[in-house]
Amino acid sequence: MLPKFAYIRPSKLDEAVTQLRQEGSSVHAGGTDLLGCLRERIIDSKTVVSISGLEELKGIKKTNDGLQIGALTTITEISEDSLVKKNFPGLSQAAAEVASPQLRNQGTIGGNLCQKPRCWYYRGEFHCLRKGGEKCFALAGENQFHAIFGHNHICAITHPSDTAPVLVACDGVVHVAGPDGNRKIAVKDLHVLPQDDVRKETVLKQGEIITHITVPAASAGHYSSYRKIRARRAWDFALAGVALVLTMDGDRISRAAVVLSGAAPIPWRSTAAEEELKNKPLTAQTIAAASAAAVADAQPFSKNSYKIEMFQGVLEEELFKAGEKIAP
Ligand SMILES: Cc1cc2nc3c(=O)[nH]c(=O)nc-3n(C[C@H](O)[C@H](O)[C@H](O)COP(=O)(O)OP(=O)(O)OC[C@H]3O[C@@H](n4cnc5c(N)ncnc54)[C@H](O)[C@@H]3O)c2cc1C
Ligand code: SF4
Numbered sequence: 001m002l003p004k005f006a007y008i009r010p011s012k013l014d015e016a017v018t019q020l021r022q023e024g025s026s027v028h029a030g031g032t033d034l035l036g037c038l039r040e041r042i043i044d045s046k047t048v049v050s051i052s053g054l055e056e057l058k059g060i061k062k063t064n065d066g067l068q069i070g071a072l073t074t075i076t077e078i079s080e081d082s083l084v085k086k087n088f089p090g091l092s093q094a095a096a097e098v099a100s101p102q103l104r105n106q107g108t109i110g111g112n113l114c115q116k117p118r119c120w121y122y123r124g125e126f127h128c129l130r131k132g133g134e135k136c137f138a139l140a141g142e143n144q145f146h147a148i149f150g151h152n153h154i155c156a157i158t159h160p161s162d163t164a165p166v167l168v169a170c171d172g173v174v175h176v177a178g179p180d181g182n183r184k185i186a187v188k189d190l191h192v193l194p195q196d197d198v199r200k201e202t203v204l205k206q207g208e209i210i211t212h213i214t215v216p217a218a219s220a221g222h223y224s225s226y227r228k229i230r231a232r233r234a235w236d237f238a239l240a241g242v243a244l245v246l247t248m249d250g251d252r253i254s255r256a257a258v259v260l261s262g263a264a265p266i267p268w269r270s271t272a273a274e275e276e277l278k279n280k281p282l283t284a285q286t287i288a289a290a291s292a293a294a295v296a297d298a299q300p301f302s303k304n305s306y307k308i309e310m311f312q313g314v315l316e317e318e319l320f321k322a323g324e325k326i327a328p
Contacts (some may be wrong), residue, residue, distance in 0.1 A: 002039050009050040013057075013177055013211065019049045021179050021207040027201040028052055029072060029111040034101050037116050040123055042131070050141060057110070057211055060084065066217040071110030071210040076101070078163070080111060088170055088215060089225030090243055095160045098227045100235040110210040113164055113174065113190065114220065117157035117265075118237055119146070129198050130155050143301040146230075148308065150264030155194035156301065157265045158238070159201075164191070165243035165267040166226050169257035172215045178208035183198050185215070191266035221248035227318050228261065229310060238262030240310040242318050248326055251281045261310060270294040273315065291316040293326055 008282075012017045019025060025047035028034050037043040051057060057072040060081050067083060078084055079095035096130070098104055098112065116122075117130070119138060127133035138146050138156045146156035164187060166172075172187040185203060190256030192200045192321050216225075221245045230236035247254050254278035261266040276290035292314045 002035065003041070003044075004223070005038070005045050006047045007050065008047060008054050010112050011053045013054055013209070015209055016049055016051050016054065016105075016209060017177055018176040019047065019071065020209065022047060023206060025049055025108075025206075027114075027209055029053070029107040029108040030074070032099075032107040033111060033115040042116055042122065050154070051209060063214070065214065067215045067226045069109055069213045069215070070211055071261045072108045074109050075099075075109065075112060075163070079096060079104065085173060087218050088166070090166045090226045090245065091163065091170065091215070094166045094226035094228075094243065097162045097226065097238075097241075098302060103235070109163060109213060112161050113167070113210065113213075114204065115160055116201060119157045119250050121159070128155075130157070130194075132199065139301065142303065145237075145262075145301040146301060146304055146309075148295075148298040148304060149260070149268050150193055150266060151299070152193070152195045153299075155265060156206050157194075158262050159266050159268075160193060160266065161236050161267070162226065162238060162241065162261060165259040165261045166224065167213065167215065168267045168269060169243040169245040169259045170215045170218075170224065171257075172213050173213065174210045175212050176204065177211050178205060180205075182211075188269065192247070194265055202301055219247055219325075221254070222246075223248065225292075225318060225322065227314055229314055231269075240307055240314055242311075242315050243267075244315075244318050244322060246282075246322055253277045253280055254279070256290075258290070258315065260294070260315075263311065272296060277319075282319065282326070284320075287316055287319040287323070289311045290319060 023097035028050040061221040085092045097114045167187040175278040228238045228241040238261040243259040245257040256274045258270040258273040273290040277291045280286045
């Protein structure tokens with residue numbers, strides 16, 4: 001059952017920011033994650049502030065520098081938008097992989113970036129470290145769907161968003177309005193590692209609202225893709241996923257971004273794989289080296305070492321696919 005809370009639906013952004021300044025108030029966008037979190041007492045809110053009436057936070061447009069995506073744009077709109085499909089196919093593919101059609105129609109991109117993790121201890125009745133308890137139950141427990149990177153043996157959630165890895169790979173930036181004014185945060189800096197603060201998922205402060213996301217224009221020779229492996233064909237979070245952005249200069253890769261999903265508590269940038277790709281042609285040898293490098297420093301637990309081969313295989317497949325599509 002949902003607990004009792006006050007519900008406010010301001011029609012102006014500054015009103016929403018003012019309401020959200022109060023400790024114990026939460027942003028409500030599509031509500032697909034928030035309502036579950038309130039019901040499960042993961043979030044304890046006295047006031048829920050709906051931003052759904054803020055028209056300026058909706059829609060996708062082309063700007064001089066690239067694309068601007070309002071935080072209230074639905075995941076379906078992103079997956080179907082022709083500008084996104086043309087400029088950043090990887091983002092469109094990632095959006096299409098999110099949840100189910102109903103959830104994509106209701107869920108927004110802002111909420112997708114800020115959603116809470118799906119660890120079953122956290123969502124269940126376990127007072128674990130992330131909820132302020134004493135220990136992480138996953139480290140020596142049922143960790144088959146947990147992280148193999150970035151957990152530092154503190155908390156092994158995997159970051160749940162499918163769109164965030166692509167936005168990291170495309171150098172996306174979130175624009176935030178808050179009590180101290182507006183600020184910009186690179187999507188790569190939005191999420192928090194357990195070693196920095198195990199209680200927080202994003203660097204957003206109380207009262208801050210993501211208003212929109214910008215993605216710089218794709219340069220010539222730009223290729224992007226997203227691939228997700230899940231346990232079930234129906235809706236499910238990523239067991240292993242890869243967001244890939246390559247910029248080609250002739251037959252060589254001038255820029256490579258490899259960001260893994262289902263891998264770590266944040267979208268996991270594999271700089272080791274990127275180093276193996278940079279300034280090289282996309283040959284079988286380069287692909288093998290990059291895919292091996294991506295998993296070289298994995299730290300699996302007792303039940304999730306299968307993810308190592310899975311990540312290596314999925315990256316290899318995605319790079320071969322890229323090679324076929326961008327061959328000069
Ligand atoms: C059954 C199920 C399956 C799912 N499967 C997937 C999946 O496969 N892949 C995936 O990526 N996601 C998945 N999700 C998550 C879903 O995509 C997200 O819940 C949705 O995108 C969140 O958007 P929302 O607008 O509903 O957010 P809300 O539920 O309204 O909010 C989610 C969180 O973000 C905060 N928030 C929302 N908007 C803003 C904003 N503009 N600024 C600051 N904070 C904000 C809220 O306070 C809240 O904490 C699933 C969810 C469910 C329930
Ligand atoms: S992985 Fe994180 S969220 Fe899950 S039980 Fe451990 S501390 Fe809690």
